[in-house]
Each structure stands twice: as structure tokens, then as C-alpha cells.
Amino acid sequence: MDPRIREHARTVADHSTGIESGDCVVISAPAAAEDLVVALHEECAERGAHPVSINSDSRATRAFLRNHDGDFETPEHLLAMYEEMDVYVAVRGDVNATETSDVDPERNAAYRRAMKPVLQERLSKTWCLTQYPTSGNAQLAGMSTEGYEDFVWDAVSLDWEKQREHQEQMVEILDDADEVRIKSGEETDVTMSLAGNETLNDFGEANLPGGEVFTAPVRDEVDGEVHFDMPLYRQGREIEDVRVRFEDGRVESYSAGRNEDVLDGIFETDEGARYLGELGIGMNRAIDRFTYNMLFDEKMGDTVHMAVGSAYPDTVGEENERNESAEHVDMIVDMSEDSVIEVDGEVVQRDGTFVFEDGFDEA
Known part of the structure; x- marks a missing residue:
């Protein structure tokens, strides 16, 4: 594992969220960010926190939104998890940044209305949004994968x-x-x-x-x-x-x-x-x-x-x-x-x- 990934995880755990013993931590990340998820689990273990990771998959989101029929409902099981958590870490990292481009905007708006209580609960807790350098985001930025990795990790490791x-x-x-x-x-x-x-x-x-x-x-x-x-x-x-x-x-x-x-x-x-x-x-x-x-x-x-x-x-x-x-x-x-x-x-x-x-x- 690139040592900068563990440094990134420590910054999230110490500076951004202050994870402590006993904290219930939810980590939402795509599969491409697996190394950062692993490093965050290591940091949670060292602090005596309790991590749970969920997969944020844009292909799965697209499949759900394009095939759903009828009104959207607030997912109460997801809301319940957020109600019980202390810290939320959201990691972005796209393999294909345009994956959801063929989802109807009106359908997406209806989905976001249903998800509003989930968003509000999430924002009421300690939270951090960060980025894992993936090839998809590098391509969108017009950069090489290695160049984009340097860009991201330099940006998150400031004084x-x-x-x-x-x-x-x-x-x-x-x-x-x-x-x-x-x-x-x-x-x-x-x-x-x-x-x-x-x-x-x-x-x-x-x-x-x-x-x-x-x-x-x-x-x-x-x-x-x-x-x-x-x-x-x-x-x-x-x-x-x-x-x-x-x-x-x-x-x-x-x-x-x-x-x-x-x-x-x-x-x-x-x-x-x-x-x-x-x-x-x-x-x-x-x-x-x-x-x-x-x-x-x-x-x-x-x-x-x-x-x-x-x-x-x-x-x-x-x-x-x-x-x-x-x-x-x-x-x-x-x-x-x-x-x-x-x-x-x-x-x-x-x-x-x-x-x-x-x-x-x-x-």
C-alpha cells in the first residue's frame, strides 16, 4: 500500500473527524477506494472505534434509478444506521465519472427528495467528505493517474x-x-x-x-x-x-x-x-x-x-x-x-x- 494512503487515513481520523474510542463509524466508498477503506479500518482499530463500510457504487445507483417504477420512499433502514452512528466518512472515487449521465434529471430530483431525511441526519453528525485518486477522476482532470495521485495527496496533506x-x-x-x-x-x-x-x-x-x-x-x-x-x-x-x-x-x-x-x-x-x-x-x-x-x-x-x-x-x-x-x-x-x-x-x-x-x- 502506498504510504500516502495511510497518511490520508490518519488525517481523516485525527484532524478531520477526531475518531475516539467507542465511536460508531460509517465509511461509504466505492470499490476503487478499497485501500483507503482498509487504512481507515486500521485507524479505527487503533482508536477502539467500530467501523462499518458500505459500497457507494455508481453503476448500482444508475441501475436502481433507471429501473425503479413509481414513487421513491425514504430508506428507513439506511436512516436507522445513520441515526446510530457517530462519525460518517464519505470517500469519492470514480471509475467512470459519467456513469449516471443517462438517468433522467426529474427522476434523480425525485430520488433526492426521498433521500432528504437521510442527508439531514448524516449532516447532523461528525462527517468528512474526501477523495481517493482513481483513474476515472484523473481522466476527467486531463491528468495521468500518477500525476493525479500526487495532486490529491499533496492537497490533503497541507499544514x-x-x-x-x-x-x-x-x-x-x-x-x-x-x-x-x-x-x-x-x-x-x-x-x-x-x-x-x-x-x-x-x-x-x-x-x-x-x-x-x-x-x-x-x-x-x-x-x-x-x-x-x-x-x-x-x-x-x-x-x-x-x-x-x-x-x-x-x-x-x-x-x-x-x-x-x-x-x-x-x-x-x-x-x-x-x-x-x-x-x-x-x-x-x-x-x-x-x-x-x-x-x-x-x-x-x-x-x-x-x-x-x-x-x-x-x-x-x-x-x-x-x-x-x-x-x-x-x-x-x-x-x-x-x-x-x-x-x-x-x-x-x-x-x-x-x-x-x-x-x-x-x-
């Missing part, structure tokens, strides 16, 4: 305390903010209220790799237009050139240059899918290339992302309404050129450079 300190500077700016305005090029100009909400510092805990600060906009106080100029993969299909117009928080119009029907399915999942649940600012300079993998792409420096759908409970203040949805779909804006982030009228990022970084005055 996370140093990264936390760097990002905390932006957390302090946003925590005091009432209003944020994001402008990029001629097609993105959106304003949103953050008043009363909390900003979180993601330094490799719930997401590994980490590398962003994120919060929730006030549900009904987002106005403007956004051109999400970086593509995303959803349901095994590439959605690109997305344009969205917000009025009073709600998505009132949208378009996509490719696979707009997938976007239709997302926004039609439920009413909450038409509101923003997250504003995130990428701050991980070690992730320096786009790989068609949102776990990495949303953390890149020089980017912001906005997620339609559910808001994380810890980001929403007691006086504000939390947006709820069966969806949470991140989309990215490139902020490297002709772009600014303004907080209460003051520019805090210009062309990707933050006010607390060298070169801001020259940007």
Missing part, C-alpha cells in the same frame, strides 16, 4: 493549522459584514446580505481537502446576475456557461450553454433549490488547476462559489430563516481578472488577491 490562520483573516472580515457585492467582468454583479449569519473556516475537517471560508446569504436578500463561468459535473453530465438572475433571493431566470435540462431538474427539485444556501470563497493556493471535481475546484484561490439549495445550519443565525432543500449544488465564478469582492462598500479582494495579501495594492 492545516497554517491554512486555518490564513483563512481566519477573511472570516473576521465577513463575520462583521452586513452586505457583500461580487462583480466579475460584465455579466456578474450580485449583492447579498449576510447580516446575522456566521462565517465558517474550512481547513480540512468536513471537507478534505479544505481551503475555503463560507457562510449563508440571508434567504430573501440576494439580488443581481451571476455568470458561473467555470463548468461543473452533475449527475455524470457537464453543465457549462450557467447564467442566473436573482430577485429577492429567488432564482427568477437562468440558462446554460450545455445540459440545461440537468439545471432544470435541480431547480425543480423543491422551492428551496431556487434560493442560495451558501457563499464560499476559495483560498487554497495549493489547488492550482481545474479538475472537474467540485471538492477541489471550489477551494481554488481566485474563485468564489455559490450553492443553490440547503444552507448549513451552523452558518445561519438564530434570527434568520435557514434555506432548506434536498439539493446543494455549488457553481463557481472565476475571480482572477476584472473582478472584485466588496464588503460593506470596501474592496477586500481584487483580481483574486485579498486585502491582507502582498500585491493587493498593485492588483
Whole structure:
């Protein structure tokens, strides 16, 4: 076994989740990530925890969704397992990243609605989402398998305390903010209220790799237009050139240059899918290339992302309404050129450079 796999498992167990003696741990992973699952079982054994692994198989998911007839029901047996667990580790790793591309978007939306209670229970526990470097994801990123392995393991093995300190500077700016305005090029100009909400510092805990600060906009106080100029993969299909117009928080119009029907399915999942649940600012300079993998792409420096759908409970203040949805779909804006982030009228990022970084005055 590559020693970096065991290092990856130790980071998940120690830094990301803090697995302790007696913890009931559920590990969800595809067969291609078997080595990481084995290493995580070793870490659980050393700590006196109780692991159970389940296979997340995209071929099996596709088979179920394409052959299911009638309404979907919440799988109570799966929900019961999540109710009993203490820690959840989700490992991604595709053999074929487009496996579910021929599943009808409306059917997928119906399935996600049925799975909403399972998702909510999972998110109420200690959890970590991470990546195993597979050939399928390497191919999607346009990289060799070995090159992609280096990319993933370098990204998950940062000095996370140093990264936390760097990002905390932006957390302090946003925590005091009432209003944020994001402008990029001629097609993105959106304003949103953050008043009363909390900003979180993601330094490799719930997401590994980490590398962003994120919060929730006030549900009904987002106005403007956004051109999400970086593509995303959803349901095994590439959605690109997305344009969205917000009025009073709600998505009132949208378009996509490719696979707009997938976007239709997302926004039609439920009413909450038409509101923003997250504003995130990428701050991980070690992730320096786009790989068609949102776990990495949303953390890149020089980017912001906005997620339609559910808001994380810890980001929403007691006086504000939390947006709820069966969806949470991140989309990215490139902020490297002709772009600014303004907080209460003051520019805090210009062309990707933050006010607390060298070169801001020259940007």
C-alpha cells in the first residue's frame, strides 16, 4: 500500500473527524477506494472505534434509478444506521465519472427528495467528505493517474493549522459584514446580505481537502446576475456557461450553454433549490488547476462559489430563516481578472488577491 494512503487515513481520523474510542463509524466508498477503506479500518482499530463500510457504487445507483417504477420512499433502514452512528466518512472515487449521465434529471430530483431525511441526519453528525485518486477522476482532470495521485495527496496533506490562520483573516472580515457585492467582468454583479449569519473556516475537517471560508446569504436578500463561468459535473453530465438572475433571493431566470435540462431538474427539485444556501470563497493556493471535481475546484484561490439549495445550519443565525432543500449544488465564478469582492462598500479582494495579501495594492 502506498504510504500516502495511510497518511490520508490518519488525517481523516485525527484532524478531520477526531475518531475516539467507542465511536460508531460509517465509511461509504466505492470499490476503487478499497485501500483507503482498509487504512481507515486500521485507524479505527487503533482508536477502539467500530467501523462499518458500505459500497457507494455508481453503476448500482444508475441501475436502481433507471429501473425503479413509481414513487421513491425514504430508506428507513439506511436512516436507522445513520441515526446510530457517530462519525460518517464519505470517500469519492470514480471509475467512470459519467456513469449516471443517462438517468433522467426529474427522476434523480425525485430520488433526492426521498433521500432528504437521510442527508439531514448524516449532516447532523461528525462527517468528512474526501477523495481517493482513481483513474476515472484523473481522466476527467486531463491528468495521468500518477500525476493525479500526487495532486490529491499533496492537497490533503497541507499544514492545516497554517491554512486555518490564513483563512481566519477573511472570516473576521465577513463575520462583521452586513452586505457583500461580487462583480466579475460584465455579466456578474450580485449583492447579498449576510447580516446575522456566521462565517465558517474550512481547513480540512468536513471537507478534505479544505481551503475555503463560507457562510449563508440571508434567504430573501440576494439580488443581481451571476455568470458561473467555470463548468461543473452533475449527475455524470457537464453543465457549462450557467447564467442566473436573482430577485429577492429567488432564482427568477437562468440558462446554460450545455445540459440545461440537468439545471432544470435541480431547480425543480423543491422551492428551496431556487434560493442560495451558501457563499464560499476559495483560498487554497495549493489547488492550482481545474479538475472537474467540485471538492477541489471550489477551494481554488481566485474563485468564489455559490450553492443553490440547503444552507448549513451552523452558518445561519438564530434570527434568520435557514434555506432548506434536498439539493446543494455549488457553481463557481472565476475571480482572477476584472473582478472584485466588496464588503460593506470596501474592496477586500481584487483580481483574486485579498486585502491582507502582498500585491493587493498593485492588483
